[in-house]
Amino acid sequence: METANKQKVVIIGGGVAGLTAGVYALMAGFDAEIYEKNAIPGGECIGWNRKGYHIDNCIHWLTGTRKDTEMYDVWKKTGALSDDTKYAEINAFFTSTYNGQTATLWNDLEKTEKELIAVSPEDEEEIKHFIESVEISKQCLFPAGKPMEMWGVKDYIEMGKNMADFPKVMKEFGKITIEEYSKRFKSVLLQKLMCDYIPASYTAYSFLVSYATMADGNGMIPLGASLQMSLRMERRFKELGGKIFYNTSIAKINIEKKKATGITLESGEFVGADYVIPTIDTHPLFEKLLPKSYMPKELVKAYKEEKNYPATSGFQVAYAVDAHFNENTGRGETIFVEIEPLKIGARTFGRMYVKAYGYDPIFVKDGKQVIQTCITQTDEDYYYWKSLTKEEYKNVKEQLVAEVSKRIEAAFPELQGDLEFLDAWTPLTYERYCHAYHGSYMSFITTPNGKQIRMKGKLKGIDNLYVAGQWTNSPGGLPVAAASGKFAIQRILKSQKRDINL
Ligand SMILES: Cc1cc2nc3c(=O)[nH]c(=O)nc-3n(C[C@H](O)[C@H](O)[C@H](O)COP(=O)(O)OP(=O)(O)OC[C@H]3O[C@@H](n4cnc5c(N)ncnc54)[C@H](O)[C@@H]3O)c2cc1C
Structure with missing residues (x-):
């Protein structure tokens, strides 16, 4: 559907950001091509x-x-979700266990409050404050209407109205880590509950907002799994006339007279x-596709510090187990347990989780369901994996799978002899597959000593x-990811003095 007078937007990467940018580019009347390795x-x-x-x-x-x-x-405009989308019936964020005791963060905050107080009556006041802060954190909705530099006074007033109480939460929880926050609870189980899910070095408010998102019905899981969501977005992109080129790695972005003029594929x-x-x-963008001198200062600082x-x-390790595992147990799908200490990467872990995927038929086959575990790895662990030879990497992975299996069987005796190993993967898998910096599948963790990265999309000099x-x-x-794709198109429209509302 290319026409001579249509301008062409070329997008590098066919992930959620790229697919969203593609759909919005087409909605705005551009031709759009996505190049994905x-x-x-x-x-x-x-x-x-x-x-x-x-x-x-x-x-x-x-x-x-x-x-x-x-x-x-x-999500609706990009085809990721529709009004007919069905969601998993999951009613808890996760469950933590310790010393024979169990505590669950239910989507129903009243239920959680009662359960946590029953677990630790001496923490009643702190528990009530926690629940109240999560309730307030429901006000924190992701702003995906337009990039913040395009906000006017009205937008800020509107946000102020909608998030009237949230600044209180930010003030109290924005400068302490989850680990520091957890110390306010006397119960060891509750301390573990606070630190189990999100890395304990994150600021505490991110944990509150994550739980609030679940509790508010604003963080459900669409049935059909993640890949199917990406495929729905790809379908929408193609239906609108977009072209996507797979197995096509980009070697560089061409700049002439301070202007991007196109891209060069690995083929030349x-x-x-x-x-x-x-x-x-x-990271690979400024290491390879563009001269490093274009990297914004905030990123230079982040990579340095x-x-x-x-x-x-x-x-991560995945297994197939009996489809009835975790049925009617009165706990969430994700269960954290104490384990015999295990060194994974550069650090030793005393806890891990098992998530049962039986909530969606796509993960169930022949009376069995998939279960998975993910032990958080960070920069120092990445360096460990990176230091191994190919042979060592393979052996370490195999040994760790055996050790993880033992610990799952110890924590869940009903799974003894039932674990059918499916796959194991590491930070290096993400590095290989997505060129992810240190194998990271999120951006930088929000810590009290690090500033939030907020790039405006434009680079000085291009x-x-x-x-x-x-x-x-x-x-x-x-x-x-998705909002950034939409914002990129709105920034182009703004530069052309066109309406940014899509
Ligand atoms: C285990 C796990 C759990 C997660 N859980 C959640 C969750 O519950 N909720 C949530 O919101 N997020 C979650 N995430 C994060 C989420 O997946 C990412 O934030 C999001 O998918 C990132 O999208 P993106 O388009 O920005 O980047 P990417 O998905 O990395 O897409 C970039 C694309 O660019 C391609 N590419 C790279 N280099 C080149 C090149 N030179 N030429 C051509 N193509 C190239 C890559 O192959 C990739 O397809 C999770 C991620 C993982 C791995």
Whole structure:
């Protein structure tokens, strides 16, 4: 459908950011082409099959499932969700266990409050404050209407009205880590509950907002798994006339007279463009596709100060087990347990989780369901994996799978002899598959000593290029990725003095 007078937007990367940029480019009347190095769309938002079972790689919660939010509008326009989408019937964020005791963060906050107080009556006051703060954090909705630099006074007033109480939460929880916050509870189980899910070095408010998103019905999991969501977005892009080129790696972005003029494929072929939108990880972007001198100062600082700007990945294992595992147990799908200490990467872990995927038929086959575990890995762990030879890497992975299996069987005796190993993967898997910096599948962790990255998309000294992708706004994630793709198109429209409302 190319016409002579239509301008062409070329997008690098076919993940959620790239697909969203593609759909919005077409909605705005541009021609759009996506270039993706892998054979399928989705980037980090995918899944794969092993022994006939489907393993999910991404969605633990999808922010923007509440229909009255700006984010839902983006998911709907890109085809990721529709009014007919069915969601998993999951009624808890997760469960933590310790010393024979159990505590669950239910979506029903009253239920959680009662359960936590029953577990630890001496923490009643702190528990009530926690629940109240989560309730307030429901006000924190992801702003996906337009980039913040385009906000006017009215937008700020509106936000102030909608989030009237949230500044209180930010003030109290914005400058302490989850670990520091957890110390306010006397019960060891509750301390563990606070630290189990989100890396304990994150600021405490991110944990509150994550739980609030689930509790508010705004972070559900669409049935059909992550890859299927990416495929729906790809379908919408193609239906609107977009072209997507797979197995096509980009070697560089061409700049002439301070203007992006197109891209050069690894094959050497040049593809001209009126606008270029890179959506790939910013590390390879400035290491390879663009001269490093264009890297914004805030990113230079973040890559330099690893301790204040950690990146997060995982050592993950998937198994098939009896489909009845975790049925009618009165706990959530994700259960954290105490384990015999295990060194994974550079650090030793005393806890891990098992997530049962039986909530969606796509993960169930022949009376068995998939279960998975993910042990958080960060920069120092990445360096460990990276230091191994190919042979050592293979052996370490195998040994760790055996050790993880032992610990799962110890924590869940009903699974003894029932674990059918499906797959294991590490930070290096994400580095290989997505060129992810330190294997990180989110952007930098939001810590009290690190500033949130907020790139405006434009790079000093280059016109017609708008950076998108989850790394433009830490801590990343699917809503950041999708919104960044939409924002890139709105920034182009604004530069052309056109209406940005799409
Ligand atoms: C285990 C796991 C769990 C997660 N859970 C959640 C969750 O519950 N909720 C949530 O919101 N987010 C979650 N995420 C994060 C989410 O998947 C990412 O934030 C999001 O998918 C990032 O999208 P993106 O388009 O910005 O980047 P990517 O998905 O990395 O897409 C970039 C694309 O660019 C391609 N590319 C790279 N270099 C080149 C090149 N030179 N040429 C051509 N193409 C190139 C890559 O192959 C990739 O497809 C999770 C991720 C993982 C892995």
